[in-house]
Amino acid sequence: MVKFNILAVLLPPLSLEFVLAGAVIERRVAVDGDTTLNPIATDSAEGIAGGLVNCVSPPLNSFFAGLKPPYPTNSWWAPFAAPPGNATAAGPFPYESSLDGNGIVFGISTNRQMDGTSIKQPTQKDWKASFIEHSGSFINHKAVAFDTQSVTIQYFQYNASMTAYLVPGSPYLTFQYNASTPILTSNNGGIKAFNGLTLKDGQSVNATGTTFNVTDNKDATYIIYALSPISLTATSGQDGGSIRANSIYSGVLRLVKLDKPAHQALLNEHSNVYPTSVKTSYSFANNTAILSFDWKVVGDGGRLLMLTWPHHRQTLQNANYPDTSSLSYLTTKGWMYPAIGNRWQMLHQLSSVTWSPGRNLDESCVTPVLQGLEYEVAQLNVSDAPVPGDFYFWGGTLAATARLAIIADDLKRTDLVKPVVEYLKASFDHWFQPSSTVLPAYESTWGGVINKAGANNVWVDFGNGFYNDHHFHYGYFLTVAAVIAKFDKEWLKQHKDYINWFARDIINPSDQDPYFPITRCRDWFSGHSWASGIANGAGSRDQESVGEAINGYYGALLWASVALSSEYVNFAKLLVATEQHAAKVYWHLYPDLAESDRDNAYPEPEIRKLVTMGNVLDWQAGAWLFWGNEKVQIAAIQILPLTPINEELYDDKWVRNVWNYTMPELLDPAIGDEWKCVIIAAYANSDPQTAAAWSANLTTWGSGNTFTNELYFIGTRPNPKLAPICGTLPQNPIGSFRLQDSATGRYVVASANNTNLVASDTNQESAAVFKSGYAPNSGMLQLVSTGQYVTADQSGKDTLDAARPSANAWERFVIRQKPGASPGIYSIKAASNGLYLTVGADGSLVNSGTNESAGTGFKFLRA
Numbered sequence: 044m045v046k047f048n049i050l051a052v053l054l055p056p057l058s059l060e061f062v063l064a065g066a067v068i069e070r071r072v073a074v075d076g077d078t079t080l081n082p083i084a085t086d087s088a089e090g091i092a093g094g095l096v097n098c099v100s101p102p103l104n105s106f107f108a109g110l111k112p113p114y115p116t117n118s119w120w121a122p123f124a125a126p127p128g129n130a131t132a133a134g135p136f137p138y139e140s141s142l143d144g145n146g147i148v149f150g151i152s153t154n155r156q157m158d159g160t161s162i163k164q165p166t167q168k169d170w171k172a173s174f175i176e177h178s179g180s181f182i183n184h185k186a187v188a189f190d191t192q193s194v195t196i197q198y199f200q201y202n203a204s205m206t207a208y209l210v211p212g213s214p215y216l217t218f219q220y221n222a223s224t225p226i227l228t229s230n231n232g233g234i235k236a237f238n239g240l241t242l243k244d245g246q247s248v249n250a251t252g253t254t255f256n257v258t259d260n261k262d263a264t265y266i267i268y269a270l271s272p273i274s275l276t277a278t279s280g281q282d283g284g285s286i287r288a289n290s291i292y293s294g295v296l297r298l299v300k301l302d303k304p305a306h307q308a309l310l311n312e313h314s315n316v317y318p319t320s321v322k323t324s325y326s327f328a329n330n331t332a333i334l335s336f337d338w339k340v341v342g343d344g345g346r347l348l349m350l351t352w353p354h355h356r357q358t359l360q361n362a363n364y365p366d367t368s369s370l371s372y373l374t375t376k377g378w379m380y381p382a383i384g385n386r387w388q389m390l391h392q393l394s395s396v397t398w399s400p401g402r403n404l405d406e407s408c409v410t411p412v413l414q415g416l417e418y419e420v421a422q423l424n425v426s427d428a429p430v431p432g433d434f435y436f437w438g439g440t441l442a443a444t445a446r447l448a449i450i451a452d453d454l455k456r457t458d459l460v461k462p463v464v465e466y467l468k469a470s471f472d473h474w475f476q477p478s479s480t481v482l483p484a485y486e487s488t489w490g491g492v493i494n495k496a497g498a499n500n501v502w503v504d505f506g507n508g509f510y511n512d513h514h515f516h517y518g519y520f521l522t523v524a525a526v527i528a529k530f531d532k533e534w535l536k537q538h539k540d541y542i543n544w545f546a547r548d549i550i551n552p553s554d555q556d557p558y559f560p561i562t563r564c565r566d567w568f569s570g571h572s573w574a575s576g577i578a579n580g581a582g583s584r585d586q587e588s589v590g591e592a593i594n595g596y597y598g599a600l601l602w603a604s605v606a607l608s609s610e611y612v613n614f615a616k617l618l619v620a621t622e623q624h625a626a627k628v629y630w631h632l633y634p635d636l637a638e639s640d641r642d643n644a645y646p647e648p649e650i651r652k653l654v655t656m657g658n659v660l661d662w663q664a665g666a667w668l669f670w671g672n673e674k675v676q677i678a679a680i681q682i683l684p685l686t687p688i689n690e691e692l693y694d695d696k697w698v699r700n701v702w703n704y705t706m707p708e709l710l711d712p713a714i715g716d717e718w719k720c721v722i723i724a725a726y727a728n729s730d731p732q733t734a735a736a737w738s739a740n741l742t743t744w745g746s747g748n749t750f751t752n753e754l755y756f757i758g759t760r761p762n763p764k765l766a767p768i769c770g771t772l773p774q775n776p777i778g779s780f781r782l783q784d785s786a787t788g789r790y791v792v793a794s795a796n797n798t799n800l801v802a803s804d805t806n807q808e809s810a811a812v813f814k815s816g817y818a819p820n821s822g823m824l825q826l827v828s829t830g831q832y833v834t835a836d837q838s839g840k841d842t843l844d845a846a847r848p849s850a851n852a853w854e855r856f857v858i859r860q861k862p863g864a865s866p867g868i869y870s871i872k873a874a875s876n877g878l879y880l881t882v883g884a885d886g887s888l889v890n891s892g893t894n895e896s897a898g899t900g901f902k903f904l905r906a
Contacts, residue, residue, distance in 0.1 A: 080610060082556035088544045092477045093484030093495035100509060100577055101488035103128045105182035113490025113560040116510035117573045119661065120194045120209065125581035128181070131166050133584060133661025135193070135211040137350060137372040137379050139166050144181040146173025146198060147207050148230065149216055151300045151372060153263070157647050161665025164375055168230040169263050170298065174223035175287070176203040191323045191561055192568045210318045210338070211568040212349045214310065214370065215268070215297040217317045222293055227286040232260035234284030237277035247278040249289070254311065256301070257286060263300065266307065268314040270295040302372065309348065309369040309381065316342030318385070323567050327613040330395055334617065336387040344385035353377045353642035354570040354628045358389035367641065375664055376629060377644035391624065393616040397604050399453050400687040400759040407767035408735070408758030413454060415750040415819045420447055420459045428469035431481045434494050434504045435512070438519025439747040441470055442684065445526035446752045464530045467523055475541065489577070490558055492548045501578045510576025514564045514595030515588060517545045521598035528605045539606050550599045552614050565618065571625035587658035587668055588680045589626040593619055597688045623692045629664065630656045630681050631697045654704040655681055674705045675714060679721040684747050685756050693728040702726045712877030717745025720753055727757040731768045739772045742821045742855050742874035750819030775822035775858040776903050781810040784882050785868045785900040791888065793845045795829050800843040803886040812906040821857045821874055823850040835873035835890040842887040843880070861900045868900040
């Protein structure tokens with residue numbers, strides 16, 4: 044795939060093709076709206092297996108008074124709507140804000156911290172905007188309108204009101220007062236100066252005009268712009284200060300944080316043009332998409348002053364940028380710099396990948412991939428298809444299995460497709476049955492499909508019932524359903540509407556869908572999704588698995604390709620492309636990026652040395668996870684699951700950095716292969732030959748990957764060396780053998796009477812015979828006389844035992860030519876703990892060797 048240099052491309056004229064392909068996400072005003080991209084469907088989900096439920100954390104009725112569901116659950120302003128309704132929202136950036144009984148509290152954090160693993164900007168509340176007539180009753184405020192980016196909040200008391208247009212990217216906060224007396228209250232102690240006059244405790248000063256500067260006791264300066272003249276009185280007190288209008292006012296006040304005096308000139312120039320809402324739209328042509336933001340403004344739209352983040356600047360076309368020195372705010376996503384104009388157009392390249400990579404499997408990899416595919420498909424038994432015990436782990440496991448069908452189809456092994464599909468169908472069928480233990484249900488207070496048991500328990504399925512992680516979960520669901528539907532059209536016909544409920548939950552593009560919000564998890568201004576829903580008062584937004592976020596939209600892409608029209612395919616591709624772009628800007632770290640680079644999201648060199656973020660939150664970002672601290676875990680969760688769509692995500696520089704950064708753990712046998720395999724596969728985008736050689740040492744791939752998918756991915760990477768990717772991959776010797784300790788010459792014995800493996804016999808003919816069978820990158824040893832498989836305890840303290848009727852992870856062994864030994868002498872590594880077999884003084888075989896040189900060498904003598 045050709046990499047797309049988005050900085051080098053100029054916006055083409057908007058052709059008729061673009062116009063015809065266009066779609067718009069319009070503003071929802073009250074319950075009305077207008078879009079040109081139709082909803083996926085509009086039918087009710089009440090027929091879902093789990094029926095209708097209500098979350099125990101419903102939206103605040105007072106906040107949405109006059110509106111009706113569905114409501115956003117993962118937006119930046121969800122803390123305003125989820126009970127208790129007073130949590131801090133990280134927005135509208137560059138501000139943070141919260142709602143209390145009297146008004147809107149806001150500020151910009153200037154306390155940037157670096158603790159070794161994270162950059163943080165803890166919440167800073169500078170001012171509160173309100174009006175004297177307001178009673179302080181919490182129910183006397185509400186949302187009067189919202190769209191995919193902004194929300195309009197109104198505080199009211201009889202005929203008096205204050206309406207706030209909270210629009211991300213605006214450097215100003217805009218408050219429209221009607222028949223009310225504005226009051227601004229300092230949250231940073233007293234007022235130090237007002238309009239250039241110093242105030243002492245208890246002192247007041249009056250001023251009349253349209254522009255006012257105020258500095259608090261912590262030296263934070265704000266400018267107050269009145270779009271019509273107003274008289275204000277500023278009073279400083281020991282515990283705080285306030286600025287109060289001298290009479291009832293009907294007009295607009297705009298407040299803006301002034302970080303540097305030099306910024307005031309630009310702020311003055313554009314202070315009388317303000318946005319009230321934004322329309323998010325998109326158009327498609329020739330594998331590209333134009334993502335547009337159009338702000339509705341009061342005043343001359345061409346003079347609207349907004350702020351950009353790095354991901355905007357990398358894709359914006361023909362932007363009008365003032366000098367970066369004229370205005371800037373440092374945020375957790377890097378510097379916000381100004382742009383002028385009420386229309387932004389951002390160009391994104393859409394992937395040509397749907398089901399398969401853009402190149403054939405390297406010839407050198409065909410045989411081992413087919414061998415692994417045949418083996419892994421043979422392990423699938425329809426009667427043992429998993430009964431779902433949750434959403435997340437079921438989805439990841441079944442989606443990995445589903446990839447086997449796609450690979451089989453790519454390799455023209457249609458005989459292997461059907462058993463995979465039948466296995467998937469048998470497991471998926473449980474989601475349609477009301478008698479199932481785990482059920483999807485439609486939650487009606489917010490509007491969405493949830494795990495029914497999670498409606499009143501935030502700990503179920505990582506908070507799925509509180510709208511956490513929906514794109515993670517349903518991307519897997521949609522992948523499995525899409526694979527089944529690709530090969531079974533009758534199944535698709537029967538279940539299409541049902542599966543669409545999951546698709547609508549995460550990629551609904553239209554406000555004309557009466558049951559699901561628009562793109563639930565996506566924050567269009569931030570450029571990526573949030574996994575956080577409404578739990579804990581919808582506190583801090585976060586997303587730690589950007590790889591699974593991408594997969595959410597990839598699953599939707601696969602479903603759209605078999606069940607929906609091309610416009611939804613393109614929409615899903617846009618969601619994939621923008622999530623991948625954000626991942627490379629905000630999750631991938633590049634140590635060599637200049638601190639002064641305009642689009643460097645993390646100027647601090649120390650944070651960029653950590654190579655990858657583990658978690659991106661609204662007020663901090665760091666190389667850590669909620670659940671693990673290994674480097675391979677932190678990196679792998681940004682990579683998995685392994686699918687063809689992410690070739691663009693695994694850029695050469697980043698995967699090389701990750702490779703070097705995680706190398707000590709890649710070499711550590713105590714760390715599981717389920718994480719290593721993901722790092723190795725991603726590295727194949729840079730060096731497929733090395734990745735293939737490393738992959739030959741893996742014995743487990745976790746529940747979300749398979750041997751076949753791992754090697755198929757590696758074998759379909761770009762190959763600029765033109766050398767065989769897989770070469771000659773090592774394998775266990777296959778057949779029936781007697782084992783001999785090469786150092787003592789003694790043969791290994793075991794029997795029904797004594798199942799322990801001991802190298803004690805001097806007679807080859809009386810030695811035990813073992814059948815060495817194939818497993819991917821390893822194999823099993825089966826004692827022929829009993830049919831039992833040899834097992835190695837994970838502790839590495841017990842003698843190997845031929846006592847298992849079937850072979851699983853602890854019955855896998857890697858048998859390879861021992862380095863430095865004569866040909867035909869092998870080391871044996873136990874997959875259970877990654878340690879090598881040694882022979883004790885009494886001849887017992889124990890998996891305790893910490894490295895290959897410490898392991899015993901064995902001869903495999905054909906029986």
